[in-house]
Amino acid sequence: xxxxxxxxxxxxxxxxxxxxxxxxxxxxxxxxxxxxxxxxxxxxxxxxxxxxxxxxxxxxxxxxxxxxxxxxxxxxxxxxxxxxxxxxxxxxxxxxxxxxxxxxxxxxxxxxxxxxxxxxxxxxxxxxxxxxxxxxxxxxxxxxxxxxxxxxxxxxxxxxxxxxxxxxxxxxxxxxxxxxxxxxxxxxxxxxxxxxxxxxxxxxxxxxxxxxxxxxxxxxxxxxxxxxxxxxxxxxxxxxxxxxxxxxxxxxxxxxxxxxxxxxxx
Amino acid sequence: xxxxxxxxxxxxxxxxxxxxxxxxxxxxxxxxxxxxxxxxxxxxxxxxxxxxxxxxxxxxxxxxxxxxxxxxxxxxxxxxxxxxxxxxxxxxxxxxxxxxxxxxxxxxxxxxxxxxxxxxxxxxxxxxxxxxxxxxxxxxxxxxxxxxxxxxxxxxxxxxxxxxxxxxxxxxxxxxxxxxxxxxxxxxxxxxxxxxxxxxxxxxxxxxxxxxxxxxxxxxxxxxxxxxxxxxxxxxxxxxxxxxxxxxxx
Numbered sequence: 479x480x481x482x483x484x485x486x487x488x489x490x491x492x493x494x495x496x497x498x499x500x501x502x503x504x505x506x507x508x509x510x511x512x513x514x515x516x517x518x519x520x521x522x523x524x525x526x527x528x529x530x531x532x533x534x535x536x537x538x539x540x541x542x543x544x545x546x547x548x549x550x551x552x553x554x555x556x557x558x559x560x561x562x563x564x565x566x567x568x569x570x571x572x573x574x575x576x577x578x579x580x581x582x583x584x585x586x587x588x589x590x591x592x593x594x595x596x597x598x599x600x601x602x603x604x605x606x607x608x609x610x611x612x613x614x615x616x617x618x619x620x621x622x623x624x625x626x627x628x629x630x631x632x633x634x635x636x637x638x639x640x641x642x643x644x645x646x647x648x649x650x651x652x653x654x655x656x657x658x659x660x661x662x663x664x665x666x667x668x669x670x671x672x673x674x675x676x677x678x679x680x681x682x683x684x685x686x687x688x689x690x691x692x693x694x695x696x697x698x699x700x701x702x703x704x705x706x707x708x709x710x711x712x713x714x715x716x717x718x719x720x721x722x723x724x725x726x727x728x729x730x731x732x733x734x735x736x737x738x739x740x741x742x743x744x
Numbered sequence: 745x746x747x748x749x750x751x752x753x754x755x756x757x758x759x760x761x762x763x764x765x766x767x768x769x770x771x772x773x774x775x776x777x778x779x780x781x782x783x784x785x786x787x788x789x790x791x792x793x794x795x796x797x798x799x800x801x802x803x804x805x806x807x808x809x810x811x812x813x814x815x816x817x818x819x820x821x822x823x824x825x826x827x828x829x830x831x832x833x834x835x836x837x838x839x840x841x842x843x844x845x846x847x848x849x850x851x852x853x854x855x856x857x858x859x860x861x862x863x864x865x866x867x868x869x870x871x872x873x874x875x876x877x878x879x880x881x882x883x884x885x886x887x888x889x890x891x892x893x894x895x896x897x898x899x900x901x902x903x904x905x906x907x908x909x910x911x912x913x914x915x916x917x918x919x920x921x922x923x924x925x926x927x928x929x930x931x932x933x934x935x936x937x938x939x940x941x942x943x944x945x946x947x948x949x950x951x952x953x954x955x956x957x958x959x960x961x962x963x964x965x966x967x968x969x970x971x972x973x974x975x976x977x978x979x980x981x982x983x984x985x986x987x988x989x990x991x992x993x994x
């Protein structure tokens with residue numbers, strides 16, 4: 479009796495099994511890539527010019543987009559507290575709610591999502607194009623380990639830059655809320671600042687910065703991994719760019735929930 | 745018998761079900777220039793990539809100066825491969841770096857040579873491939889295909905290598921530029937006293953740059969001889985290459 483492709487429940491179980499195995503294999507590949515990237519980042523030789531260049535590309539050049547996002551977020555948050563929070567007199571604690579929302583959640587997450595769009599995709603396309611044109615192979619033949627020259631500087635820059643950007647986003651976001659408060663309820667800047675500083679704790683800021691370091695690593699890792707594994711010329715590089723951005727965004731939100739739930743138990 | 749400069753010993757490599765190298769045995773003596781001929785998809789590029797450590801074979805080994813380099817760790821490999829230069833088919837220049845940094849890449853990043861000295865040595869290497877010092881500050885995208893190949897050659901020879909690889913050095917170039925590149929390769933290989941391995945489809949190129957020729961087919965060497973024997977070889981595949989007539993070849 480001739481064999482035929484399994485259908486129905488068996489076919490569905492087969493497909494599910496394959497998907498699970500593919501998923502486990504992908505996690506293993508990313509984990510292996512991450513471990514090798516971290517090992518390259520913490521052991522010599524280092525390439526200081528490459529690291530500085532990446533700080534420039536990842537950190538400094540992201541300042542405008544992160545700053546604008548933070549200002550509008552702080553301002554919109556204050557506006558929502560004013561228009562929706564008056565049902566339970568929340569507008570009286572507007573500075574406190576804005577500060578808490580920005581430092582613990584919105585600052586780190588939105589800065590990370592902005593960086594995922596700007597940086598992870600750029601990393602993937604650059605490294606992917608270098609793979610496609612044999613530049614990565616050429617580097618290897620020139621006695622320079624691409625992992626150390628290309629991957630490690632990007633991981634370092636993304637992991638260190640994002641907390642710094644987040645700190646700035648915190649300040650700008652609070653400033654956005656402050657300006658809206660002045661406009662809507664004529665709350666003086668000095669009172670807004672005093673209320674914010676008196677309310678906010680060191681941990682509120684630190685927890686956001688810890689999160690953003692993890693998010694920065696995720697962005698660097700996804701950008702480099704998808705670029706390094708890009709196949710199939712220009713189309714493959716395009717796919718890698720999209721995958722880097724999408725996977726970064728999803729992992730950032732998943733990690734945000736995970737870290738927040740760990741912090742909530744502390 | 746002298747130890748070959750480079751030797752593939754029983755090397756096998758497959759991609760899925762496709763066996764590209766099938767127990768490849770090949771060696772290159774010190775100071776000789778070997779051209780590897782073969783139809784497309786027969787494993788020529790894989791042969792070089794395995795030798796360079798860019799791919800790891802499933803079986804067999806690659807010996808450099810008699811030392812097995814197939815599974816070396818990073819530090820050992822860096823030491824073993826310090827004397828190797830490679831000219832890629834598309835030149836593979838780093839498009840984010842100016843020409844002089846491309847040429848001096850190994851000097852700066854692997855040998856720790858100060859940038860000013862690396863620049864001077866890069867300009868010197870550019871002179872060896874007949875490129876003016878003004879080219880040093882241009883970016884690869886500002887160069888013609890022939891100039892990019894010359895820069896790639898300058899990069900390959902900048903570290904005073906003892907072993908050079910050339911992957912299709914004249915592909916995509918006009919006959920005059922291709923002739924100039926061939927002569928440069930021959931000249932540099934001779935003047936540096938290097939061992940060279942070239943992949944090419946171009947018989948004129950093979951005759952110019954090689955002392956010896958090997959024909960790769962289905963992952964094995966099916967014919968090997970000196971460049972002067974090429975025109976009189978009786979192997980059907982070599983005959984087909986020389987005459988351009990595929991009759992008698994599967």
